[in-house]
Amino acid sequence: MTRGKIVIGRIENPASRQVTFSKRKSGLVKKAKELAILCEAEVGLAIFSNTGRLYEYSSSSMESIFQRYDEEKEHYRLLTPSIEAKFWRTEVERLRQQLDDLHENYWRLKRGELSGMRISDLDNLENEMEMSLKNIRIKKEKMLTDEIEELNQKSALIGHENVEMSNKLTLIHQQNTLLHNKVNGETESIKLEEGSCSVHTLEKESCVPLQLKVNRAVQECEISLG
Numbered sequence: 001m002t003r004g005k006i007v008i009g010r011i012e013n014p015a016s017r018q019v020t021f022s023k024r025k026s027g028l029v030k031k032a033k034e035l036a037i038l039c040e041a042e043v044g045l046a047i048f049s050n051t052g053r054l055y056e057y058s059s060s061s062m063e064s065i066f067q068r069y070d071e072e073k074e075h076y077r078l079l080t081p082s083i084e085a086k087f088w089r090t091e092v093e094r095l096r097q098q099l100d101d102l103h104e105n106y107w108r109l110k111r112g113e114l115s116g117m118r119i120s121d122l123d124n125l126e127n128e129m130e131m132s133l134k135n136i137r138i139k140k141e142k143m144l145t146d147e148i149e150e151l152n153q154k155s156a157l158i159g160h161e162n163v164e165m166s167n168k169l170t171l172i173h174q175q176n177t178l179l180h181n182k183v184n185g186e187t188e189s190i191k192l193e194e195g196s197c198s199v200h201t202l203e204k205e206s207c208v209p210l211q212l213k214v215n216r217a218v219q220e221c222e223i224s225l226g
Helices: 014-039 062-075 081-111 119-225
Strands: 044-048 054-058
Touching: 014 044, 014 054, 014 119, 044 062, 054 062, 062 081
Parallel strands: none
Antiparallel strands: 044 054
């Protein structure tokens, strides 16, 4: 069942309007976080409800994002050489200050000295840590996914090689069996031929002395008659 098309217009029912605002605000903040994490973008989001309440999200510091926004607007104007030099000096100072802040936060975390930090600084530090952890998790998951895919490919290749080796072993076993049967058959035929030859030789040897005896008896009879 497809979802019906929603008419974009003011919701008259206050309760429905508040529920829609809460849902869409959460979805917008979620998309902003995903954009900042996946694309390493610097995102700043400010939302004012119809009651005047402020909701905001920033990937780093909202103040630094607004400052950068103003500087980028100035950058895209028609710049003279003096204004351009001023812009780059401001950009260098901003980056240097950001680097100093990162070094300071790093050493505070390393030494565990968080007592002197303001709530906004702690919030910014927490956001930076969350972003870093999410980036690390995303990179780790991607590496694990790549390793799993590579192992699956190797496993499929090994399985294919095992099937081929099994077929070759079966063929070799069949050839050995045929060769064994052939050798046994030839050996039995040779034994049978040797046995028949020995019997025939014995018959010839037994007939020769008997014929000699008969000839000798005939000669003795002829002598006695003569």
